[in-house]
Amino acid sequence: MDLLEFAKGPALQVAAYILVAGSIWRLVGILLLKEKPDFSEPRQSGGLLAALKVIYTRSFTASPFKRATLYPKMMAYVMHLGLFAVVFLFVPHIMFFEGFLGFEWPGLPNSVIFFLGVAAVVSGIALLVRRITNPVLRLISNFDDYFSWFVTLFPIVTGLLISVRMGFRYETLLAIHILSVALLMIWLPFGKLGHTFLVFVTRGTTGMVFERRGAKT
């Protein structure tokens, strides 16, 4: 079995198991802890709708914080949108998803994907530089932050390398690319990349707690 077959087969397979098992493990591990009931009389209705509201509204910055957080927010937006487009709108990737989902959706031309991928990498680097140079970030950062950064950027970089065909042969690069994705999938549930799913839980929790108070969310 060559590297590509290993990557496409067992590596991806095991990574998928770990991704699914790890993510559910973490979610269940949190959700099955004791619950604290809130007996206070609500000011307004909360519940799931409130959770959904905050899941949506926290995607945007409240105006008082706009100026202070503009730079990192912009970078984070570019990175997330770029990552989203690269993962879900690149046609070969859509075919990958179609392989097990059974349906497809329209993609973007490769040149646009390439541009977005580069933008994601550039903003990722900008965010890393900020993490290293900003005293606050340097203080609060740990291994997870740097490793998660690497694990996220690595697949984009290897993906971009395939299209510019730098140094290696296509199948080698493709194998490395898929392996880097497998690494991302394996790490995702355990570190801070868990925010992929935890963001719904944290924002939702805040929505449920504070919306019923009528407090600012």
Place this chain on the structure above:
Amino acid sequence: MKKRPTVGEILQAKGVSRRGFLKYCATTASILALPPSMIPRIAEAIENARRTSVIWLSFQECTGCTESLTRSASPTVEGLIFDAISLDYHHTLQAAAGEQAEAARHAAMQENDGNYLVLVDGSIPLGNPGFSTIAGISNVDMLKETVAGAAAVVAIGSCAAFGGIPGADPNPTGAVSVMDLVTDKPVINVPGCPPIPMVMTAVLTQFLTFGELPELDALSRPLAFYGQTIHDRCYRRPFYEQGKFAKTFDDEGAKAGWCLYKLGCKGPTTYNACATTKWNNGTSFPIEAGHPCLGCSEPNFWDDGGFYEPLSTGHFDSGEKLAGAAAAGVALGAVAAAAGRRRQAKFMKEG
């Protein structure tokens, strides 16, 4: 050993003019995928090249490779090449058979010891030597015996190069490639099912004209022909970049000649010259005919996923195992939460 005539002498004897010779050299450069600026060097080399003895061994094969070669799109040139080589043994093509043929092989081996070329098509069964024999000699024995005095071995076709279809899962004959058996001689792989005839002749021409083996890649394939992927040289590549893909064999995309990636084209991982050299006298090649590349010149092409499955498809097991992983996640999460709660209770009791 008597001195064989040079190719230049052969051509002169045939009354080929210098102009004709120049034309021949230009065509040869084209075949060798060398830049036209190399023509003078080729001319010089060909003039002085000597006739070489060639022994062609056919093992577990379908004769498709021989078919391909004899239908080479350039019979004249091929003819010239075959004038320049002495095909001393090819049990499919030669009139002689059985002991007579074997005698010819032995004679050629003795006469040209250390200088002859061995061409092999077909894979070699190791499961049981009796699976494939010629004149009572097993393939593996014949290969070993013949290769012993050879200058180099050329494995023609994917079976000889990588095991091919006989070697595909479950490989009932225990088929192996030439490379697997010959380790002390240079082996040139010319894979393909079949290989492009021009490529076969080119490899021979290269050896004959320059007396040296071509530059090879990691899989011992001549870089001149296997240095770039089909995808890299495909005229449909712009559609790939634009994200325009044929989804079925008869949709609008297929009619408009869009990229066949989605229909399982293995062009991106297949190293071969089909996209430029093409087939049938440069008429066309599979993708131009509307069919995705099968990747026939790559190792394990028969086993590497479906022909019509896009390259970017992952090879997953059934969803059941994934559901199993999910269930394991629930269990682990529940155990973790229970452990956390037990710790909390313990700490609360301790105060």
Place this chain on the structure above:
Amino acid sequence: MTTVDGRHEIDREAERLAYKPPEIRHDKQGDMPDDQRINQAMHHFVKNFNTQTASYLDGCLHCGMCADACHFHVRTDDPRYTPIWKIELFKRTYKRQVGPFAFFYRLLGLKRHVTIEDLEEWQHLLYDSCTVCGRCSLVCPMGIDIAGLVSMARHGMFKAGLIPHELHEVAKTSAETGSPLGISADKFEERVEWMADEHDVDIPMDVEQADVLAVMSSIEINKYPQSIAATAKILNASGESWTFRKDGFEATNFGMLSGNPDWQKAASMKLIDAAIKIGAKTLVLPECGHAYMALRWMGANMLGKPLPFKVMHISEYMADALNTGKIKVKKLNKSVTYHDPCQVSRRGGATQAARDVIKHLGVDFREMEYGGDYNWCCGGGGGVVTIKRADPLRHRVFKLKMDQVEKTEADELLSSCANCRQSFDDSQAHFSWDYTMGSLMETVAENLEGGTS
């Protein structure tokens, strides 16, 4: 004394790049050995880990944006004042003890044990430099309520006997005497009678059955006793059947601020019991921010079931009375700006009430830039105003508030929190500032139209 400069030397000897901790006073209560303090801190951190806190503690991205929302960080640039860093020990304990992967954290030693030095350092971060104002909770892209986590982290600190002395003393006095300033029931009654005389107002006391139970904060009783009269005037004017009670008059909750849940519960239960005893339909809280949080949103959880009465902040009560026409006020001809008490507005959800009241006063209302829910805290909430050593830091962050107020160029500054008022008064004296914070309630009381008194 605290000498917080914000620009600390980098400690190059440290295992991880770190700032040299400043020389600060670490207070210790009791004579527990250090091991026991660590154990206590850890145990009482761990008690707080439920589904909600766990998701918060697991969800942090280390994006650092909370630093930009925190007045302490904005004014000092000291990275340690990054809100999420203030709960680092709490977070670390969660990951090591209870989180989904706690087993691996312990097995592989991925999160080190909390040390006594850590706890001492974090005393400053969890008490002196956090007013639990919750501004950081609004900037967090993950929606993590950091302020709520700080309150919980304080539980561990209290049990470890590692909180600032002043706060401990105040909380202890409160637990022992029922009032942080040691105001006894009799003293309260004395003050009420004095105010009734002084302001010529009927103030019912210890009525057996009443619809409304009114309570006061000891800051008001002690420092701003006119609030007692103002409360009475407003409740009288709205024709309410109401009363003060000697067995439940103290609204402040230093058990909550200091981090002792038992004391918090005891303080809340006094009020709840009193209200139930007189069959109150409504409990009106005074102008006090944290009292609102303690009773309006946490009271029922202390009781363990929904409260059989409504809890209202006085500003909510006034807004309601004005909107329904139960009371009327004279129009005032001046410009006014309003400082939102964090626990009432941002975290309590009663932001609109004060604005309704101000509207009835007919003033030229000048909202501060990013006022209301995004208001800068006075710097004294969460017990910080009690901590003497935190004064320089508190004054430093008050500058933000001053700028915010001054920009409105309003004639008058009003608010609705005695704790904010105390903090404003102190900082005003420190900076010899022009603005004196006025009480919204007192302003209404003074301008009641046709009010009986």
Place this chain on the structure above:
Amino acid sequence: MTTPQHVPITASPFHGNVRPLLNEVLHALDKLLETREATTIDLASLPFGPGELEHLEALLGTGELSAKLDALGSSSIRETAYPGVWWLEHRNAFDEIVGRYLEITHTPEILSSQDADIIAGRAHLEEQFE
């Protein structure tokens, strides 16, 4: 000189080979004028899409001179409508095309009589005197 057919390059419905190739021809012409150095482009080495080669041929058109060569099969040597740009096609004995080239030169080498052939021819002529 005949006027070349004006087929717009950009209107090429094909696969993007024509434009860069013509650009290469342009540079080869510059080189020919400046250094008198000839260039040969092997058209077999380019991945032409269907119809693309025909398009190129139509685009280059036919010039003033064309020649036929009969050696190891026929060959046609034709100047295109752009002087200095020659279109060469070699065929084998079965009249199948075995090579297709663009030569950017004053005269393709293959048109000149070769010394070896001249010598052989002269010898043959000399034989006629005997």
